[in-house]
Amino acid sequence: MHDVFRALADPIRRDLLDRLYKKDGQSLGQLCKSLSIRRQSVSQHLEILEEANLILTLKRGREKMHYLNPAPIQEISERWLKKYEKRRLQALQELKESLEDPKK
Incomplete structure (x- = not known):
């Protein structure tokens, strides 16, 4: 790498x-x-x-x-980018849910 x-x-x-x-x-x-x-x-x-x-x-x-x-670039994406993207998407999902249902 x-x-x-x-x-x-x-x-x-x-x-x-x-x-x-x-x-x-x-x-x-x-x-x-x-x-x-x-x-x-x-x-x-x-x-x-x-x-x-x-x-x-x-x-x-x-x-x-x-x-x-493109295989080595794909490996970088999988190892270094997607794991951080997952956290950000989860935070956005939680924000969306809290805005849609303020009782939570």
């Missing part, structure tokens, strides 16, 4: 994930378009995302295609 948080901490890597979310299965060249950093830097960012298991790669001929792997 540490690698996932480290990978997500960088805005360029988050941008790359957003690009793959919008259009999955892109080459390095496609992902470099409209980025203001060198191709080698993009490649290094993709390597970090791959090590964190946030992207998967497949070779297609001479190209390496990059695909989003």
Whole structure:
């Protein structure tokens, strides 16, 4: 999980994930378009995302295609976000019930 948080901490890597979310299965060249950093830097960012298991790669001929792997982000959601959301929703439910029935 540490690698996932480290990978997500960088805005360029988050941008790359957003690009793959919008259009999955892109080459390095496609992902470099409209980025203001060198191709080698993009490649290094993709390597970090791959090590964190946030992207998967497949070779297609001479190209390496990059695909989003949402599983680690889902794990973060389940472990870190949903448990806090549950408490907040329960508090809202209790407030709703108390407002609807002031005798409680």
